[in-house]
Amino acid sequence: MSIHQEKDAARFGDWELLRRLIRYAAPHWGKFLVCVALAFVVVGADLGRTYLIKVAIDDHINGYRQPMVAADSAERLRSLGLDPLPGAPGERAYARVAPDSAVAGGLERVQLVELDGATYMVAGWLPAEQSGLKLTQLPESDGGGLAVAFTVDGKQTVLPARSVTEAEESAFQSGDYAGIWKLGGLFLAAVAGAAVLSIWQMNLLQYTGQSILYKIRDDLFRHLNRMSMSFFDRNSVGRIVVRVTQDTESLNNLFTQVIVNLLKDVLVLVGIVAVMLHMSVKLTLLTFIVLPFLAGLTFWYKMVIREAQRVARALLSRLNSFLAENLSGMRITQLFVRERQQWEQFNELNESHYRAGMRGTIINSVFQPAIGMIGNFAVALLLWYGGLRVIDGALTFGIVYAFTIYVRQFFNPLMSLAEKYSQVQAAMVGAERIFELLDEKPGMAEKAEPVRLKEPVRGEIVFENVWFAYNEGEWVLKDVSFKIRPGETTAFVGATGAGKSSIIQLINRFYDIQKGRILLDGIDIRDIALADLRKAVGIVQQDVFLFTGSIADNVRLNEEGITREDVVEAARRVHMDEFVRSLPDGYETLLGERGVTLSLGQRQLLSFARAIVFRPQVLILDEATSNIDTETELVVQKALSDISRGRTTLVVAHRLSTIQHADQIIVMHKGKVRETGSHRQLLAQEGYYYRLHQLQYKDKGIGKTLNA
Ligand SMILES: Nc1ncnc2c1ncn2[C@@H]1O[C@H](COP(=O)(O)OP(=O)(O)O)[C@@H](O)[C@H]1O
Ligand SMILES: [Mg+2]
Known part of the structure; x- marks a missing residue:
């Protein structure tokens, strides 16, 4: 399935979905009940209004x-x-x-x-x-x-x-004047009362619906936060965004439009028929000649328009996720001058969506008047037959008048009932997708009783015959074993794709391994509480993500326990303090949208500060210095040797010059450990590392100058 494709058919049984939806709605049953009660009153007032006119005409205006x-x-x-x-x-x-x-x-x-x-x-x-x-x-x-x-x-x-x-x-007739006054007052009260109660009911329903949605969005966001990296490898950001925004909105419709109003519509229909029968059986039967056509056409219309809307909706979510994906990939688009191609793809989607929308408009423009005409035909029939009976005296004028009004009142609930069906369908599809997401197992299952790490963590890391694959069968790490002693600095080198980053992502359990064991301080990391493990391991990667917020917030990541002093101290240690103070708002300078833009080097320094402010015992740097200019690199190097003191440090670096002083160098090749030893030992071995070293020093003079 392509990442833009959205599923439309329901897979869960509808009952199962309903049961889970009800679980979300259940805490609000009281409010729903009030809404239903209000609906009864409003419907009563709406239908009673017409009846009041009938009474006024027959008993007072024509009462004599x-x-x-x-x-x-x-x-x-x-x-x-x-x-x-x-x-x-x-x-x-x-x-x-x-x-x-x-x-x-x-x-x-x-x-x-x-x-x-x-x-x-x-x-x-x-x-x-x-x-x-x-x-x-x-x-x-x-x-x-x-x-x-x-x-x-x-x-x-x-x-x-x-x-x-x-x-x-x-x-x-003298008594009728008072009667008309009284009925006029009642009419006014019914209109005003129904309006006020309607407003109350609608607001209460919206409030309830939004509360339910709030909870669902909250659950979704929490759930997403717990998903493993492999989940985000599989699902595009755009698609997930659509889930949390669009699909929850269709659920909102279910709670605010469907549940209570469905009852209201049925009440109106039943109520109208009851009042009609009470007034005149013959006229009711006459109206019933037309009503089946009206109902039939209405439902047919809704069926056709529903299909059109479904297509439009599916196209819209494709459009949305295409847009989201392109915005995050804008850098690449512009870098490779793919604007035209991306625009063409967008345009194609945009146009299909436009055409689907137009189709709906045309269907509406044909059906709506047709349905109106049938309604008017019913009124004409009533006028013809009812008018004759009034002249004969068999029917009162008030009854015929009331019938023409009731026939029209029949129309709205019929329309909205037909609408409800498609709303329920859309909500079910939305609900299914949402629950599907909520049911997705958070990849990193914690043990029932995880081991809490004892402070202070020593920071010893052992890989024992580790086999790992992102996708089944495609081994990325094959039988990898090594040991890193507490407090030592270990460097990983090897060609791109050798598996260095994969090793690193395993240590804090972004992914789980298939075979072997990874131990931290002698404990299998799968037994350790995830929060403890990730607190003990700090990772700095090549691309630094900045959240919208101040510099201080970006270092502290909203962690309450970290004080301003901690932030400043961390910044000082990574040599960022001076630069931050030169900014207009210092540590409160806003980053991201409408904020300051940091250079790559500055971002990298910030990510160091972010890593060490949490005082991890194990610090991992994955090509963290690759995209920094030489001048900044000197600063970063100094910062690095500073912060690696006293903690276990793992460094992945392209430039061999930066890792020569490591206690241990592990050379990776095609997912396997090829050589292990210190810089000197490895050079003496004249193996793979030696060749890499020769290659780099032949190409550039950087290493020499740094060594000199
Ligand atoms: N998220 C991922 N999903 C699937 N395969 C991946 C993923 N990340 C990396 N790989 C594959 O794993 C192998 C090792 O990649 P990596 O550990 O990033 O190498 P290095 O960091 O040494 O360049 C590569 O073949 C890469 O294509
Ligand atoms: Mg890498």
Whole structure:
């Protein structure tokens, strides 16, 4: 698999992933519960709002058309548990009742009807299924006079009626003003309340999601810190960065968008259907003709767009890791004038990503209006059928109005439900990658009960028949054995690739060996507590990494136990103190971004200071002086002989001149120890070392001048 490639399919079972995600979410269950409760209230307020309008229209704005009962006194109505209309005209008292209620003895059924622009009071109720309502006269046999006629199931009914003046009509409505005020207030309260609770809910959810993410990122970072070097050999920086940033973000979506809102969406859908059924079964069924198309198209749309987004996302993470890698390799890019080639690769990725994004945009531009149209079609259907039924009197205007609103409210949760599926998918892929990383064994397993090093460490190092390979089967060190006595200086020489750096990286357990033993003070280093081992062994390498921060921080590496005096003392010993004091902010001078840039020699001195400030008993220098100019090297050499006094020192050096005074020189060749001895002994042997020596002195005069 290429380093830029990202996996998309889920390997863990989804349940296993869920179980682990829940473990992260579990400490926050209380907050989730509050969010769910808030969701219930908000949904209730949202749906209730429309219903309030329906009530306002039917019971108040059009309330005077409701069936009524009339009685001789208001007390009579009250005694039957009815609410007399305030301000009704004439001697009698009236109360509005539901169309299907039973009427107690002595009460008279009446209803106000609007016909041809005038209002009439009819002595009786108009059934919902009636049609052909018209004004007529009572037959002479019944005394003549005004009447209304209508048909139910083909049978005509005639009810006596009388004309109602506009003043009387207003009087019947006088109680409705107060009712509309009350409903208006409730409506406002519902809107404001839902808004406030929504804000609360969203913030609480975000807070919870971010807390969970914080923990996951924290775990990831700690875990990465414990990974062995071979892990970083295998995984590019760019890819790891994407894991910690992008993949955790898709998880955030899961916690903040999906879990609670999924419930909310379902609540809205179920709630709307319930209210619709409560208002009118027929209209509900009519709406259901359209809804399946709406739902089908929505889910299809989401499926298509999800695929487009998935491609775009995969391209984005490739783009990201390509970018990260190129930024860290910028030096090389510019050195070898590869700008154009790198740009071409970037451009290709960038363009594919752009095309994937455009595809999504086009899909959106087609589907979104199509879905909107189906929604409008449902409204049209409602207006046509519902409007006719209102004219007939079978439905109230408020119900039809509420339906048109509810149909639209149906739309959002449907859309977001379809969206949720893809969010869950993305989160699962993200979660899988994150857990995969967390499950990666930290290569350096410590023993259950590691040996703590006894202070003071003597610093004796023994390699016993060590075999080592970075990759199985490719032996880099073959049967290497040597012994370094405490306090002595040992030099490693040999051609590039001979295995010198590998030996050094084994001593502080950046890698573990396959065969043999490495002993520090007679203890197998695999038995020693890692922290103790690494504290005892200080390594200075050729390329010095500087963190963003002050010079003092870079020496002390945020270790609390190291005081300013320690830092200054270390700097003095590596002959860096004078230079640091000449800087404007001295030891507080910032390095890295927006800070001062140090020369290679200065960086190297800083790395010496960094190594010795921790007072390691074993000091290892891997070609630490190779990229320093001759003048600085003299300073560094002096610093070196200074700091190597009293500690075991291992030096890898290209220039043989720098290691002539070593107590012991180990000559490496193709992963094996070729010769061992002091400078004098090795020269006398006239072997490999002798030849190396001859070669170097023939080429350059450095060694001679230094020796002179
Ligand atoms: N991180 C690594 N992963 C795989 N192989 C490596 C790694 N580092 C070094 N090697 C290989 O190990 C061999 C010895 O390298 P090294 O110890 O760096 O040699 P030296 O320091 O003597 O130049 C080389 O063949 C090199 O390619
Ligand atoms: Mg090396």
